[in-house]
Amino acid sequence: MKNRELTLNIFRYDPNIPGREPYMQPYSLQETEGMTIFIALNQIRENQDPSLKFDFVCRAAICGSCGMLVNGRPRLACKTLTRDLPEVITLMPLPVFKLIGDLSVDTGSWFRQLSIKTGAWVHSDKSFNPNCQEERMSNETALKIYEAERCIECGCCIAGCATANIRDDFLGAAGLYKIARFMVDPRDERPEEKYFDVVSSEEGVFGCLGLMACEDNCPMELPLQVQLAYVRRKMALIGFRV
Amino acid sequence: MNTIVTDVLIIGAGLAGERTAIEAANQGLDVIILSLVPPRRSHSTAAQGGMQAALGNCAMGRGDNPSIHFEDTVKGSDWGCDQDVARLFCETAPTAVRQMAYWGVPWNRVAAGRKRLPGGQEIYELKEYEGLITARNFGGTAKWRACYTADGTGHTIQYTLDSIVIKLGIKVHDRMEALRLIHNGDKCMGVVARCLRTGKLYTYISKSTVLATGGCGRLYGASTNAVINEGSGMFLALETELVPLGNMEAIQFHPTGLVPVWILITEGARGDGGYLLDKNHHRFMPDYEPKKKELASRDVVARRMIMHMRKGYGVESPYGPHLWLDIRHLGEKHINTNLREIANICRNFAGIDPVNELIPVRPTQHYSMGGVRTNINGAVYGIKGLFACGEAACWDLHGFNRLGGNSLAETIVSGMIVGKKAAEYTLGTELTYSYQQVNNHYNIVRQKIKNIIGGKLNKKRHENVFELKNIMEDVLMKHVGIFRNGKDLLKAVNALQELYHRSRNISLRSSGTGASPELGLALRLPGMIKLALCVAYGALKRTESRGSHYREDYPRRDDKNWLKRTLAYWPEEKDLPCLKYEPVKITEIPPGDRGYGESPGKGGTS
Numbered sequence: 001m002k003n004r005e006l007t008l009n010i011f012r013y014d015p016n017i018p019g020r021e022p023y024m025q026p027y028s029l030q031e032t033e034g035m036t037i038f039i040a041l042n043q044i045r046e047n048q049d050p051s052l053k054f055d056f057v058c059r060a061a062i063c064g065s066c067g068m069l070v071n072g073r074p075r076l077a078c079k080t081l082t083r084d085l086p087e088v089i090t091l092m093p094l095p096v097f098k099l100i101g102d103l104s105v106d107t108g109s110w111f112r113q114l115s116i117k118t119g120a121w122v123h124s125d126k127s128f129n130p131n132c133q134e135e136r137m138s139n140e141t142a143l144k145i146y147e148a149e150r151c152i153e154c155g156c157c158i159a160g161c162a163t164a165n166i167r168d169d170f171l172g173a174a175g176l177y178k179i180a181r182f183m184v185d186p187r188d189e190r191p192e193e194k195y196f197d198v199v200s201s202e203e204g205v206f207g208c209l210g211l212m213a214c215e216d217n218c219p220m221e222l223p224l225q226v227q228l229a230y231v232r233r234k235m236a237l238i239g240f241r242v
Numbered sequence: 243m244n245t246i247v248t249d250v251l252i253i254g255a256g257l258a259g260e261r262t263a264i265e266a267a268n269q270g271l272d273v274i275i276l277s278l279v280p281p282r283r284s285h286s287t288a289a290q291g292g293m294q295a296a297l298g299n300c301a302m303g304r305g306d307n308p309s310i311h312f313e314d315t316v317k318g319s320d321w322g323c324d325q326d327v328a329r330l331f332c333e334t335a336p337t338a339v340r341q342m343a344y345w346g347v348p349w350n351r352v353a354a355g356r357k358r359l360p361g362g363q364e365i366y367e368l369k370e371y372e373g374l375i376t377a378r379n380f381g382g383t384a385k386w387r388a389c390y391t392a393d394g395t396g397h398t399i400q401y402t403l404d405s406i407v408i409k410l411g412i413k414v415h416d417r418m419e420a421l422r423l424i425h426n427g428d429k430c431m432g433v434v435a436r437c438l439r440t441g442k443l444y445t446y447i448s449k450s451t452v453l454a455t456g457g458c459g460r461l462y463g464a465s466t467n468a469v470i471n472e473g474s475g476m477f478l479a480l481e482t483e484l485v486p487l488g489n490m491e492a493i494q495f496h497p498t499g500l501v502p503v504w505i506l507i508t509e510g511a512r513g514d515g516g517y518l519l520d521k522n523h524h525r526f527m528p529d530y531e532p533k534k535k536e537l538a539s540r541d542v543v544a545r546r547m548i549m550h551m552r553k554g555y556g557v558e559s560p561y562g563p564h565l566w567l568d569i570r571h572l573g574e575k576h577i578n579t580n581l582r583e584i585a586n587i588c589r590n591f592a593g594i595d596p597v598n599e600l601i602p603v604r605p606t607q608h609y610s611m612g613g614v615r616t617n618i619n620g621a622v623y624g625i626k627g628l629f630a631c632g633e634a635a636c637w638d639l640h641g642f643n644r645l646g647g648n649s650l651a652e653t654i655v656s657g658m659i660v661g662k663k664a665a666e667y668t669l670g671t672e673l674t675y676s677y678q679q680v681n682n683h684y685n686i687v688r689q690k691i692k693n694i695i696g697g698k699l700n701k702k703r704h705e706n707v708f709e710l711k712n713i714m715e716d717v718l719m720k721h722v723g724i725f726r727n728g729k730d731l732l733k734a735v736n737a738l739q740e741l742y743h744r745s746r747n748i749s750l751r752s753s754g755t756g757a758s759p760e761l762g763l764a765l766r767l768p769g770m771i772k773l774a775l776c777v778a779y780g781a782l783k784r785t786e787s788r789g790s791h792y793r794e795d796y797p798r799r800d801d802k803n804w805l806k807r808t809l810a811y812w813p814e815e816k817d818l819p820c821l822k823y824e825p826v827k828i829t830e831i832p833p834g835d836r837g838y839g840e841s842p843g844k845g846g847t848s
Contacts, residue, residue: 016440016756033560034502036591046708050760051752055279058468060505061590062397062583063283079590100417100439101757108280108416112408121405122346134340136373137351143579145348146391149398153282187346 003031006082008040009090010052014101024090025049037070037077037091041103053102061219064152067094067159068103074156076219077103094159107155114175118198120182123190141186148181148227150220157214157224169203173214173224176205180227183234195231196238205232243684244444248274248413249668251432251448253420253475256284257396257650258632259454260403261657262664267410269665274446276418276435278470281404285456285468286653289396290508290583292378292388293654294647295335299352299374301365302386308332310384313831315645318382318539320789320799321833322489322611322641322807322826327618329830331639331648331655338654339375339389346402348391349375360515360572379513380646382539388513388647393583396650418444421765423451423478423628424675424683430628431675433478434687436765441756443691445684447675450668452660453479453614453622453630461774462607463715466499466506475634477769479614480776484624486809486822488615488636490773491780494644494790495724497543499606502561503591507584507603509646511569512536514580518547519566519600520555539836541643541790544605548724559602566600605724609633609649611640611790612777615809620660623809627671629664631656638807641826642789694764695754704749707764713741714767714774722778727794731782738778739817742771776810776819783821784808801833 006029013022027044038059045052057063059078066077069092071085082089097105114120157173158164164172171179179199182188199205208228215224250266252259255277267273277284298306311332316323343349354372357365380388391398407414417438424431424445432447458473459465479485497518498507512518517525518536530546531538538546547565550556556563569577569584574597577585581596588594588601614630615623616637622628631637632653639652721734745768754761786800787793805826810819 014756034592045759049752050708050750051758053757053759056469057279057283058285058288059503060288060587062288063279063285063468065279065283106439108283111282112280112414115405115408121409126344128341128344130337130341132340134343134349134375137348138373139351139353139376142348142351143392146394146398149348149401150394152287152397185346185348187344 003033004087005029006031006040007088008044009088010103011092012102013099015099016101031082035082037080037082038066040082041077053100053104055104062152064107064154067107067154067156068092069094069159074159074217076154076156079219094155096158096164097155105155107153110155110158111153111174114171114178118171118175118179120178122182122185122188124187125189135187137186145181145185148177148184150222151177152220154219156217156219160213160217162209162211162213163207167202167207170207171199171204173228176231177222177224177227180231183231192234192238196235199231200235200239205235243681244442245447246274246444247447247673248272249449250452250664251276251446251450252452252454253433254454254456254632254634255281255414255416256286256454256456256632257400257403257653258634258657259452260407261654262452262454262631262661263412264403264406264410265658265661266665266668267412269669271665271668273412275412275414276420276433276446277414277416278419278438280416281407281414282400284400285471287397287400288468288506289650290393290506291510291513292380292390292395292647293339293399293650294380294383294387294645295339295389295651296332296385296387297336297339297375297377297389298385299371300376300386301367302379303377306385306387308336311335311387314383315639315648316831317836318643318645319641320643320836321801321805321828322492322638322788324618324638324827325829325831326827327637327639330618330659331652334655334658335651338651338658342399342402342654343375345406347398349389350391352376378510379537380509381512381534381537381543382645390510392580393508393510399650399654419762420474420478421687422683423482424680425482425484425625426676426679427484429626431680434684436762438757438762441758441761443684443687445680447673447680449671449673450627450629450664452664453628453634454632455634457610457633458770458773459607459610461714461718461770461777463719464499464504465607466496466504467607472766472770473610473773474766474769475630476614477773479622479628479630480772480810480812481769482625483812483814485622485628486615486624486811487612487776488638489612489642489780489808490610490776490810491784491791491808492611492640492642492789493607493777494540494609494611495544495605496608497540497547497605498567498603499608500587500592501559501564501602501604504606505587505591506608507567507587507601509540511567511581511584514569514576515572516567516569519568520550521557522555523566526550526555539643540646541792544724545792547605557602562604564602564604567603568600569596570598609644611642611644612636619663620656621663621667627667629660631660642791690765691761694748694761695750703744703747705744705747706751707748707760707767710741710745710748711763711767711770714738714771717741718774718777722781725792725794726781728782731778734778735775735782735818738771738775742768742775742817745771772812772819779819780808780810780821805833
């Protein structure tokens with residue numbers, strides 16, 4: 001394969017400097033075998049522009065730090081190979097989230113608020129007894145909870161969501177997935193009605209327009225729409241009851 | 243000066259930091275965690291494999307107990323660990339795992355019935371254990387003991403712990419980097435930190451401070467570690483001139499880093515039955531280690547692999563020779579559920595489908611057994627009010643080789659213990675500090691930044707921070723790797739000393755204003771080079787082989803002279819650490835044969 005000369009058009013903006021306008025800055029780069037956006041951005045920072053801001057941690061698609069718009073689509077930059085892209089690549093920060101600078105956005109605070117709002121921990125009146133054996137659980141249930149906990153909070157589903165781009169308070173696919181995680185966990189003693197206020201509104205399941213971009217954009221390939229339907233069904237049933 | 247006051251200040255929001263925070267907060271203390279990244283982005287989440295705890299629920303773990311775990315840990319450490327710490331750890335681990343289950347970790351559970359292992363062996367899971375926490379096989383252990391959640395153990399533990407941190411309302415200041423410990427020569431009183439959103443400096447004043455900053459894998463060019471694992475807590479402690487680092491020469495190389503991106507392929511792959519193959523597709527490990535095969539201790543497997551490649555059995559590639567990891571025989575279903583994370587990594591980063599294809603692997607820097615030296619309570623040597631736990635610390639559970647699955651377990655167990663001890667200390671102390679002292683430390687940091695940004699005119703040379711970092715990585719890779727010898731180690735020490743001097747003349751290419759990433763690295767790099775020198779110099783002086791520290795010129799373990807722990811101090815204005823030694827505590831098992839690995843028989847293929 002002949003390696004190409006790539007052009008990366010990168011969004012630049014530092015919100016800490018008053019009066020400065022955002023702009024796009026082009027960088028040229030020789031493509032190498034197996035190059036990812038992670039490799040490309042680090043090369044640019046090292047050799048061309050050390051002021052460029054972006055976020056990587058694990059660089060293995062596990063930590064969810066590096067969500068950005070790659071040619072308009074929300075992607076994890078670490079696992080996006082340049083060979084799958086045209087010669088001209090445009091990189092923009094994820095929308096919806098607060099911009100820190102250039103390609104760096106504050107997904108961390110957004111997801112923390114989400115956890116607080118939805119009470120995303122196991123609610124139980126039991127106390128832990130260090131001298132007792134663990135409570136039993138079937139392996140199937142354990143795997144079901146694990147499946148529901150695989151979201152890495154990268155924000156790609158939120159950034160690509162029409163509702164989330166319009167409504168600040170929309171929980172989004174990640175939020176509803178999180179709620180489902182606690183619904184399937186028998187250790188969580190919350191009755192389903194408890195979720196009703198948070199979930200059964202335009203902020204929650206009923207805000208979804210069903211465009212399904214979330215599932216298309218999920219780097220973990222999670223069944224977001226299936227879980228969303230699960231939560232929606234549960235809420236509808238409660239709706240009939242109350 | 244922006245100042246924030248708290249009871250307990252914790253640096254690092256990975257598993258060790260968050261577990262410590264929960265323990266301290268439960269004692270009614272005000273706790274703040276500082277973190278480079280949001281907690282759920284910590285490197286802890288990348289741990290795929292498992293957490294060792296002797297529950298003994300699964301068929302292959304039956305009869306297990308903390309004493310067997312203890313024996314494995316001590317042998318694995320090549321008798322370098324502190325046996326009181328290992329005993330405490332092994333006794334506490336089962337409770338730690340169960341508490342994580344109580345908090346919400348969906349541990350895989352025992353499912354009753356007959357099963358056939360990939361090797362052909364049949365096992366029978368008993369009905370009476372059904373639904374209890376199960377375990378998988380990891381290297382260097384007598385029993386199956388690594389509790390796990392499919393392929394995402396670190397992820398689920400971190401998410402669960404963080405959910406409790408959120409529930410308890412513990413404050414996390416993320417994107418905040420600690421740059422200097424504030425102390426008066428006797429007592430630690432907090433840190434000076436830089437906000438990675440704005441570049442502003444803050445002082446945090448606390449009754450006690452806990453370092454939980456993880457390892458220093460990124461000193462090496464090829465490491466499985468996340469890019470933020472630069473050993474910051476270690477050099478912050480070292481730079482007090484009061485605190486020693488323990489056994490920094492003890493660096494673990496994981497046998498299976500993915501070539502050439504060095505992402506970890508978990509030991510679970512071999513634990514579940516994966517093979518290592520050479521260029522002839524020959525399974526070579528049984529030739530060297532007939533009993534434990536691919537599951538001998540990590541240091542042993544890594545050395546056998548390098549040895550085998552040196553004999554010419556490596557697969558040639560543009561990135562140097564490598565070997566193959568073969569998991570094809572485990573079957574599509576197993577690979578796509580229990581080893582899915584690995585399968586995805588192979589597909590995304592190497593374009594390989596491990597269901598049908600071989601995975602290129604080579605031993606890769608993975609873990610630092612050494613770290614900030616503490617006692618069994620996590621209290622740091624040489625200064626009051628400072629604690630350390632997790633990979634950043636050396637309370638010394640691992641000695642010269644860590645068992646797979648003992649690191650995750652250590653984060654939680656040490657968090658429980660050190661959190662409790664730090665809380666006890668905090669409850670018994672007053673917040674005392676002088677404005678003058680705090681200001682002194684603050685000004686030292688400010689001056690450092692000024693020198694880097696504005697000092698261009700005064701410098702004879704203008705060193706590029708990225709260039710220096712690359713040299714440091716290369717020196718360690720080349721001369722302080724798996725096989726070491728006096729000549730190469732001396733070369734490394736000399737090269738790193740020169741580099742250390744050059745690092746004092748770093749000039750920025752960018753303006754360095756605001757949250758400049760270049761300034762961040764420029765502030766860290768001199769400390770990182772100090773750590774690299776502690777590793778290289780400690781390795782040069784240790785004229786024996788023990789665990790992961792293997793000297794070709796001193797191939798035997800030497801208990802007569804070297805059953806001791808290295809303590810590296812850094813006197814300011816020196817360009818080398820000052821090494822001292824202390825005895826290793828042997829309470830239960832006297833040094834003996836490890837029982838596997840390094841067997842006198844040389845093995846080898848024909």
